[in-house]
Amino acid sequence: MTNPQQTAPILVTGATGYIASWVIKNLLEQGHTVHATVRNLNKKPSFAHLEKIAAETTGTLKLFKANLLEPHSFDAAMQGCEIVLHMASPFVVNNFKDAVKDIIEPAILGTENVLNSVNKTESVKRVIVTSSIAATYGDAIDIQHTAKNEFDESHWNTTSSETHQPYSYSKVMAERKAWEMQQAQQRWELVCINPALVLGPSLTPNTQSGSVEVLQQFANGMTLLGVPPMWNGIVDVRDVADAHVQAAFNPDAKGRYIISGGTLSLLEMGKILRRNFGAKFPFPRNLLPKAAFKLLGPLAGFSKSFVELNMGYPIYFNAQKSKQDLGMQYRNIETSLVEHFQQLLDDGVVKKYIP
Template identity: 80%
Template sequence: MSQENTSAPILVTGATGYIASWVIRKLLEQGYTVHATVRDLNKKQSFAHLEKIAQENSGILKLFKANLLENGSFDEAMQDCEIVLHMASPFVVTNYKDAVKDIIEPAVLGTENVLNSVNKTESVKRVIVTSSIASTYGDAIDILETQANQFDESHWNTTSSTTHQPYPYSKVMAERKAWEMADAQDRWTLVCVNPALVLGPSLTASTQSGSVEVLEQFANGMTLFGVPPMWNGIVDVRDVADAHILAAFNENASGRYIISGGSLSLLEMGKILRQHFGQKFPFPRNQVPKKIFKLFGPTFGYSRDFIEKNMGYPVVFNADKSKRELGITYRNIENSLVEHFQQLLDDGVVKKYI
């Protein structure tokens, strides 16, 4: 399927999400008709930015209500679509009561319900599922098991569970469900996009993402006395959006794609922010040794098991497949970090210091 030969609408689930909003913007700018699902059509403020983008571009935006946990909920929105971008997923890493009910079931059942609708909708030819690098590994120590000391698309998270790292477990179980359902039929093709920690400007001030939580901790003083020796793969949100669209329209795209512009430690992130914003914020200056975290980590919510398996192991992701097959040239992740923090300042998410 090439970009030129589809006039059919394109479905994007979870339309108000951080990445999904960028995908919708890019599609509308290119003149496509987008069917976008939201949980509540009465919460107009949550999708006002999308309606504004639609007004300013040649593409057409049609909004539909859909619930991940309701089978058949996506049928109406999917009608006549040839491409489905399934981007809706719960993002709950902390503050959950029941990991299975709050994180894992919504992710897996949501994927199953969307793909059940795909199986009923004859027009659909390709499905893009937003997965995560969390689907390729569970703990940083897993990198010691890789041949080239880096994770690639051949790796799967086999160490997470309902009780240990439930959020990564939800991502790998949802992706496995998607591949299981794709392999059971031959009408539509599946591509999975596996982004690293996503940074960069949001199209709305109300965006929820794991990166916002990290940057808020940098700004509120929680990390002033030091950060653990931990690393993140990082990628710009605009590159992730491009990856989805390229995977949708490139008929040779197949399988999984790690989307990562590089890796930074928490300390490196703090140094980059201090270089740009100066001394006005309590950015971390030190890296706390792992043995110290073992003593005090549990009081901050880090289990000793988590500390042992995730601190002190730099993680690296091989994104060569995405460069080679999708043609992605990654943005500078340091710039993405600075842009993201500046936006949090502008939006009042983090407090300005004088």
């Protein structure tokens, strides 16, 4: 890639998101002009933290209204930009009525709309798309089909569908759409960032993420009797933001990047939290056997097929490519977990224990 002009604005879609806010903070602190898209310019509290960061840094923030599902919605925000960081995506894992309409179509159509604008905007040279490790595998049992007992960038999720793991399916289909559109032209380059479960402090108490839901369940007693034998790749949100910025400016960055600081089981996460916050919270102490979840799982929303394919299989991720190409040095994921829980306490998202 031709080195981008330091004066050219940089577009970040989905600016109020958990990861996107950190990316914008990094860019503003480096003195860049950031074109940031939000769904509603009248909802000032949702982006007030970004305006505060802009006021305290040498960068410039310009806000634009854009909607993932509206064609041409990103045209104005993209004008003059050489780098586009497409980070906006529907985040609905459980509470949906129609998987296709609520999750899959918006993810694919949103990617298509943003990249159609890229195709019309001659100044754009590089696009960074926030994908997910969910685009590299569908079920934990897939680890058995890897050569070195770890997922890497060569792996693709081939087992999710509209009816089985629809959120993961939306991620892999959106990323495949991005590569399909990139390969149909020759002007702009594409880099995809595939982060693990993201933990760590948020720049706003309004953040929605899968990790918040997990930590809330740990704190509200839902997992007091025990947790299933399940593992997550985990990464600090600040590392994910750094990876996006590195991918944007490093001319050697290419292809996909797994961004993961390591793996923890749900039980290990519970033990770490107990060590740091004491036994007053109902953190999980025990591992519930897979057989129990086969019987009780449907009552808790776990289908029998999900239990069979995802419980009892430790999963690991190879992040070596990100270390080599992007210079990633990952933060300690146990520290990220503790800092995230402390912030949820401070923000009142998790209720403090009252003896």
